[in-house]
Amino acid sequence: MAASAVEIRLPDWMAARALPAAPASDEVCMRLAIAVAAENVARGTGGPFGACIRNDASGEVIGVGVNLAMPSGNPLLHAETVAISIAGARLGEPGGVTLFTSCEPCIMCLGASHWAQVSRIVSAASRVDAHEVGFSEGAGTPQLRAEMVARGVVFVDGVLREEAAAVLRRYAGQGGVIYGPKS
Ligand SMILES: [Zn+2]
Structure with a gap:
């Protein structure tokens, strides 16, 4: 029988981490997204990406x-x-909500942001940076992004x-798995 429930389980170290005091500035939020990406790599609990809402x-x-794609076996x-799932009904x-992400969103995450009615998306590393370490994000993001801008x-x-x-390069440099489709 197929599974009847799917769980998103954050690493224990994330549960222990204090959130920034409100109101949190753009810089504080982006530093949080990058810090959890770096810690995810350092602790070996997933891919080199972090985000917050x-x-x-x-x-x-x-x-x-x-990113929990590898440890969970769930590519979504x-x-x-x-981050969107954790925010859940609070979205x-x-x-309005801003999504801060340590790397430009892929097409799936842009689509999720569309459905979550995210009003602003702030990113750090570029698609080029992700491609340079081997992640293949696929085509289509410029079109979806343009539609979202129009909205x-x-x-x-x-x-x-x-x-x-630098977090992406550290992950690749220590032999981190480049999951997803190959370029
Ligand atoms: Zn994505």
């Missing part, structure tokens, strides 16, 4: 995620989709890019 009215961080569990609270979603790229790209 902030309610822009209160400045409260309502979800934090790391990118940092962004995990609908007034004020009013704001994109901010390259915030603390070098710090996030």
